Amino acid sequence: MxxxxxxxxxxxxxxxxxxxxxxxxxxxxxxxxxxxxxxxxxxxxxxxxxxxxxxxxxxAPVSDPPPQLPWVVERRGSAFQARAHFRFYSPSSGRTYSVRGYGGRSWLVVGGACQEHLVTTVDLSTTALYNPLTGDRLALPPAPYPQWRHGVVHVVADAGRWLVVNTSTKTRHFGYCRPGDTKWSLVDGRHDMRHRAYHGGRFYVNTNAQETLVIDASTGAVDSVLPPPPRSAGGGGVSCSDYLVESRGKLIRAVLFPRDGVVAASAEDYYVNVYQLEEGQGGKAAAWAKVESVGDRVLFFDKHGHGFSLEPNDAAELRRDCVYFMHEKRTWLDAGEYRFLCRYSMEDGEVDRVVSLPDTFGDTWVVPGLCPSE
Known part of the structure; x- marks a missing residue:
């Protein structure tokens, strides 16, 4: 017709x-x-x-996305809670995104060559490195110990490749693996180990006493112990957070203090001391040296003490020579919490609240990436 x-x-x-x-x-x-x-x-x-x-x-190649603030990941539930989707909040646009997941649980992975990935588990032993934006997936060796489900996992750079580090929150020891490894290398060490970073073939691990263990990644042996960093005049308070991050080939340590030396009632009551690792030369031992600037860089830290170094840009409000951290406070009146992404200026020592974060999101971050893993 x-x-x-x-x-x-x-x-x-x-x-x-x-x-x-x-x-x-x-x-x-x-x-x-x-x-x-x-x-x-x-x-x-x-x-x-x-x-x-x-x-x-x-x-517009996928390797050159627009500058933006890192996305905050929805806080995870119990150790056995199944999760079919990952939810992210973009502070730059104020939008929440839901991405189909892989496996039953997830941990954020930040830093290095795979800072846009998550580590997920199908059960309590089968794990994978997973990019939720591309669906790209890399298998990892079976879990190194039963405490895996209580661990904090992150990725660091290793000569242009990724290196996954898993820390037991119960025993404080950790394991790590590289591409092609069939099992995890374990570092038992001491039980007071806290935040760590990978730099030049060694793990640098802060302790409860604020010393730094220098651990050979090939043997797991402690090569040396660095003394706590020097404090600035008037900075005798107890630290709130102690971060380690590699930035342009340098190992940086940032310590968050309350200004009154006791407690910080708000985000504006903090200040940050930043130190750089000075390698030992001429018979001198390596030590932390206080610096007054991080130059044309931005340091960004999560609640677990992990961090990454970014380039500044106006579009994402990432200002040069600043340290970004998360501040949260529980209000007993309404049994709720509030949290902010805060920015500490190394130039004038001022703290600004950059953006308020949704109540169900917090403690870990991801830098969105569309490039598949190599």
Whole structure:
């Protein structure tokens, strides 16, 4: 049966108009496209930008996403709670995203070559390194010990490759593995080990006494013990948090203190001392040296003492020479909590609340990435 008169003409006219509209978008000067997508608030908008047409997709490689604040991950439930989806909150756009997960549980993985990944488990022993934005997945060796379900897992850089570190929150010892390993290397050590970082083939582990253990990653032996860092004048208070991070080939330690030396009632009541590891030369032992600036870098830390170093950018409010940390406080009046992403300026010592975070989100972060693992 033939089509009614005029239907074919209207359909062709509509198709011609759509084609003409798409043609106009593809004719934008290529040099303008990066100026546009670099202003987008987060990775989700960047993905939509790349679907407009082939010219826009070619001008916006996945390796060059717009600058943004790291996303905060929904706080996990119990050790055996199944999780079909991961939920993320983007401070830059104020949006919440739900991404289909893999396995029953997840831990955030930050830092190094795989800072956009999670470690997930199918059961209490089968694990994988998983990128929730691309679905890319890499198998890991079976869990190193029963305390795995109580562990805190993160990834660090190792000569351009990833290295997964799992810490037992019960016994304080940790295990680590590299690509191709069939089992975890375990570091039993002392039971007062806290935050750690990987640098130059060694683990640097802070203790409860604020000393730093230097552990050879190939043998697990303690090579040396660094004394606590020197405190600035008037900084005799008890530290609230002690962070370690590698930044441009340097090992940095940031210690958060309450200004009155006792307790901080608000985020503005904190100050940060930053130290850099000075390697021993001429017979001198390695030691922490206080620095007044981190230069053209941004230090970003989560609630577990893990951190990463980012480049500053105006679009994401990441200012140079600043330390970003999370502050939370429980209010007994309404039995709730509030938390903020805070920014400490090394230049003037001031603390700003950058953004308020949703109540169900907090303590760990992810830098969104669309590139698959190598």
């Amino acid at each position: 033939g089509e009614p008169p005029g239907r074919t003409e209207r359909r062709e006219a509509g198709g011609t108009a759509a084609a003409a509209e798409e043609y106009r978008w593809t004719q934008l000067p290529p040099e303008l496209l990066p100026l546009v997508y670099k202003k987008l608030p987060d990775s989700a908008d960047f993905v939509r930008f790349r679907t407009v047409c082939r010219a826009w997709r070619d001008a």
